[in-house]
Amino acid sequence: MSDDPISSENHGDVRIIWSDNPxxxxxxxAVRQGLVREIEAAEADDGVNAVVIACKGRTFFAGADISEFxxxxxxxxxxxxxxxxxxxxxxxxxxxxxxxxxxxCEIALGCHYRVALGSAKLGFPxxxxxxxxxxxxxxxxxxxxxxxxxxxxxxxxxxxxxQVAAGAGLVDKxxxxxxxxxxxxxxxxxKDTRPLPRSSERNERIENVDPAIFDEFKxxxxxxxxxxxxxxxxxxxxxxxxxxPFDKGVMFERTKFMELMSGPQARARQYFFFAERxxxxxxxxxxxxxxxxxxxxxxxxxGTMGGGISMNFLSAGIPVTIVEMNQDALDRGTGIMRKNYxxxxxxxxxxxxxxxxxxxxxxxxxxxxxxxxxxLIIEAVYExxxxxxxxxxxxxxxxxxxxxxASNTSYLDINEIASVTKRPEDVVGLHFFSPxxxxxxxxxVRGDKTADDVLVTAMAxxxxxxxxxxxxxxxxxxxxxxxxxxxxxEAEKLLLEGATPAQVDKVHVEFGMPMGPFQMxxxxxxxxxxxxxxxxxxxxxxxxxxxxxxGQKKGAGFYDYDENRRPSxxxxxxxxxxxxxxxxxxxxTREISDQEIVERTLYTMVNExxxxxxxxxxxxxxxxxxxxxxxxxxxxxxxxxxxxxxSEGPDKIVEGLKRQQERLGDTxxxxxxxxxxxxxxxxFTR
Ligand code: 3H9
Numbered sequence: 001m002s003d004d005p006i007s008s009e010n011h012g013d014v015r016i017i018w019s020d021n022p023x024x025x026x027x028x029x030a031v032r033q034g035l036v037r038e039i040e041a042a043e044a045d046d047g048v049n050a051v052v053i054a055c056k057g058r059t060f061f062a063g064a065d066i067s068e069f070x071x072x073x074x075x076x077x078x079x080x081x082x083x084x085x086x087x088x089x090x091x092x093x094x095x096x097x098x099x100x101x102x103x104x105c106e107i108a109l110g111c112h113y114r115v116a117l118g119s120a121k122l123g124f125p126x127x128x129x130x131x132x133x134x135x136x137x138x139x140x141x142x143x144x145x146x147x148x149x150x151x152x153x154x155x156x157x158x159x160x161x162x163q164v165a166a167g168a169g170l171v172d173k174x175x176x177x178x179x180x181x182x183x184x185x186x187x188x189x190x191k192d193t194r195p196l197p198r199s200s201e202r203n204e205r206i207e208n209v210d211p212a213i214f215d216e217f218k219x220x221x222x223x224x225x226x227x228x229x230x231x232x233x234x235x236x237x238x239x240x241x242x243x244x245p246f247d248k249g250v251m252f253e254r255t256k257f258m259e260l261m262s263g264p265q266a267r268a269r270q271y272f273f274f275a276e277r278x279x280x281x282x283x284x285x286x287x288x289x290x291x292x293x294x295x296x297x298x299x300x301x302x303g304t305m306g307g308g309i310s311m312n313f314l315s316a317g318i319p320v321t322i323v324e325m326n327q328d329a330l331d332r333g334t335g336i337m338r339k340n341y342x343x344x345x346x347x348x349x350x351x352x353x354x355x356x357x358x359x360x361x362x363x364x365x366x367x368x369x370x371x372x373x374x375x376l377i378i379e380a381v382y383e384x385x386x387x388x389x390x391x392x393x394x395x396x397x398x399x400x401x402x403x404x405x406a407s408n409t410s411y412l413d414i415n416e417i418a419s420v421t422k423r424p425e426d427v428v429g430l431h432f433f434s435p436x437x438x439x440x441x442x443x444x445v446r447g448d449k450t451a452d453d454v455l456v457t458a459m460a461x462x463x464x465x466x467x468x469x470x471x472x473x474x475x476x477x478x479x480x481x482x483x484x485x486x487x488x489x490e491a492e493k494l495l496l497e498g499a500t501p502a503q504v505d506k507v508h509v510e511f512g513m514p515m516g517p518f519q520m521x522x523x524x525x526x527x528x529x530x531x532x533x534x535x536x537x538x539x540x541x542x543x544x545x546x547x548x549x550x551g552q553k554k555g556a557g558f559y560d561y562d563e564n565r566r567p568s569x570x571x572x573x574x575x576x577x578x579x580x581x582x583x584x585x586x587x588x589t590r591e592i593s594d595q596e597i598v599e600r601t602l603y604t605m606v607n608e609x610x611x612x613x614x615x616x617x618x619x620x621x622x623x624x625x626x627x628x629x630x631x632x633x634x635x636x637x638x639x640x641x642x643x644x645x646x647s648e649g650p651d652k653i654v655e656g657l658k659r660q661q662e663r664l665g666d667t668x669x670x671x672x673x674x675x676x677x678x679x680x681x682x683x684f685t686r
Contacts, residue, residue: 006034024062050187059098082110095183123159130266134257268639275622298374302333308436441630473617498589512635522557610671
C-alpha cells in the first residue's frame with residue numbers, strides 16, 4: 001500500500017483526485033504536494049476535460065494540519081495550492097461531504113465549482129485557533145458568499161449548512177444521493193464552460209459595499225471582540241477584500257495571518273484545541289474496553305439540574321424516565337423543559353416537530369420502580385449526603401444488573417455514596433454544570449472502585465450529547481469547584497481589607513472572564529449553601545442573606561439591580577460590609593492594587609490546580625484548563641489557568657504568592673508541585 005494520501009482515477013474524461021488522509025483529511029504536506037502534482041497531471045492530459053476533487057473517509061478537508069503549526073514550513077504552501085487549483089485551465093469541481101473547514105473551505109473556493117451533500121457543513125473556524133483563513137479565504141470568501149456571510153463565518157468560526165451556503169452562492173448544487181456520481185455528472189455539464197468562474201476574479205459582490213456593515217457587525221457582536229485579537233483581524237481582512245484588489249488583499253491577509261500566528265493568543269488556542277481532544281483519553285484504560293449500551297436514561301429530580309440533564313439526552317434521541325416525589329414538582333419540571341425547547345424553536349434552532357420529538361421521548365413518573373428499565377440513572381437531588389445515600393440504597397434494589405448509577409453531586413464523596421450499594425463498580429459521578437442543557441463541561445468523577453467500562457461509557461455518552469468530558473478524582477469540589485474555593489475566600493477577604501465588589505470583579509473581567517466572583521455569586525444566588533439562620537452572621541455572604549440580598553433573583557445582592565437586571569454598585573452592600581468589618585474589629589482599610597487581586601484570587605487558583613495535579617485528582621494539567629474554559633468561561637485565548645501559569649512562569653506565581661503569604665493566612669499552603677516547577681524552571685503544560 002502506498003503512503004501517498006492523494007491518488008486519482010478517470011471516469012471517462014473526468015479526472016477524480018482523491019484525498020485519503022484519515023481521520024479528517026487535514027491538509028498536511030503530502031496532501032498539498034499530491035494535490036499540485038495531480039492538478040498539473042490532469043491539466044497536461046489531453047484525455048481529461050474536467051476535474052473533481054473529493055475526499056475519502058468521514059469528511060472533506062477539515063483544514064490545514066494543525067500539528068504542523070510551529071514547525072519549519074514544507075512547500076508548497078496552502079495558499080499556493082489553492083492558487084494552483086484556481087489557475088487550472090480545466091474546470092475543477094469540489095465534491096464536499098462532512099465538513100469543509102478552514103483550508104478545506106479555501107480549497108473549495110479555489111475550485112471553480114462546488115457541489116455538496118445536503119448534510120455537509122462549510123466554515124472558517126480559524127478564529128478558534130487564534131487565526132484567520134490564510135489561504136486566500138478572507139479574499140475569495142466575500143467574493144463568492146458576499147461580505148456579510150463571510151464576515152459572520154470568519155468572526156464567529158461557526159460553520160454553516162450546505163443549504164445556507166447554497167443560498168449564498170458558496171455551493172453551486174446540493175446533491176441528493178451518490179456524491180461522486182453527481183459530481184462527475186456536474187463536471188460533465190460544465191466541462192466546456194469558458195471563461196472559468198475563478199473566485200479571485202469575481203468582484204461583483206465586493207463592489208460598493210457600505211463600510212458601515214463592519215462597524216454594525218462589531219457593535220452587535222461586541223462580546224466576541226473583548227480581549228481577543230483574532231476576531232478583529234478577521235474583520236479587517238474581510239473588510240480589506242471590499243477595499244483592495246485581490247492581490248493586495250491577499251498580501252494584507254498574509255501579513256495579518258503571520259502576525260496572529262506568531263502571537264501568544266494563537267499559541268494558547270492551538271494548545272487548547274489538542275487539550276480538549278486529549279481530555280477524552282482515560283489514563284490506564286485500554287482502547288479495547290467497550291462501552292455499555294445506554295438505551296434509556298433515568299433522572300431522579302425534575303428541578304433545574306434534573307430537567308437540564310434530561311434535555312441533553314432527549315435532544316440526542318435517547319429516551320429519559322424522569323422521577324419526582326410529587327405531581328406538582330414533576331409538572332413544574334417538565335413544563336420548564338418544554339418552555340426551554342419552545343424558546344429554542346422560537347430562535348429558529350429547532351422545529352416544532354423536533355420539540356415534540358424530544359418531549360415525546362420523556363416519560364415523567366412518580367414511581368421510583370420505573371427506573372428499573374434504565375441503563376444509566378442520574379441522581380440530581382439537592383446536596384445532602386444522607387439523602388443521596390438513601391437514594392442510592394433504594395436504587396441498588398431497583399436498578400437492573402449492569403445499569404450505571406450516577407450522582408450529579410458537585411462536591412460530595414462518590415466513594416461514600418457508592419459504599420451503600422452492593423455494586424460500587426457501577427457508581428460514577430456525572431457532574432453537569434448549570435444550565436445543564438447548555439454548558440459544555442461534564443466532570444466524570446472516578447470513584448476508587450468505578451469500573452473501566454463505566455468510565456468509557458460516560459466519555460462516549462458525553463460525546464454523543466455534545467459535552468466535553470474530563471475525568472476527575474474524588475475530592476471536595478472535584479476540579480472546578482475546588483479551585484473556586486480559594487478564589488472565593490480571598491475575594492471576600494479583600495472586601496474586608498478595603499476592596500469593593502466592583503473592583504475585584506473588574507480585575508477578573510479585564511482579565512477576560514465573563515464575570516467576576518461577586519457578579520457570579522449574584523447570578524448563581526448568594527443564598528446557595530446558606531444555613532438559613534438570619535441571626536448567624538459569620539461572613540459577608542451571611543450578612544447579605546440575612547437582609548434578603550440573595551442576588552439577581554431578589555434584585556439585590558453584592559450589587560443593586562434595575563428591572564432589566566443591570567447591576568450598579570450598592571451603598572447598602574457597602575454599609576453591610578462596613579458593619580461586618582466593625583463586628584470583626586477591623587478599623588482600618590487600605591488601597592488594594594489590581595495586582596494584589598490577581599495574586600490573591602488567580603494565583604491561589606493555580607496553586608490549588610497544582611495540588612489537584614499532585615494528588616492525581618486530574619489526569620493532566622490540560623484537563624484542568626478544559627474544566628475552567630468550558631465550565632467557568634476562563635478566556636480561551638489565555639489557554640486555561642495552568643497554561644496561563646506557564647505563560648506567566650511558575651516562579652513568578654510562587655513569588656507573588658510569597659508576597660501575599662501573610663495575608664493569605666493559614667487557610668493557604670503551597671503546592672509542592674508548584675514549588676518544584678518554579679525551582680526547576682519547568683512548566684505544567686509544555
Ligand atoms: C487552517 O485551515 C488555516 C488555513 O486557513 C491557512 C493555512 C495557511 N489538523 O475533533 P475530532 C484531529 S486552520 C490536525 O475528535 P470530530 C484531532 O486532533 C484549521 N489534526 O473529530 C483528533 O485527533 P486524535 C482549520 C486534526 O469528528 C482527530 O483529528 N480547521 C485536525 O469530533 C479527530 O478529531 C479546523 O479548525 C486538523 N485540522 O470532529 C478544524 N482536525 O484522534 C478542526 C482534527 O488523535 N477540526 N484533527 O485526538 C474540527 O473541528 C473537528 O476535528 C472536525 C471533526 C469537525 C473536523
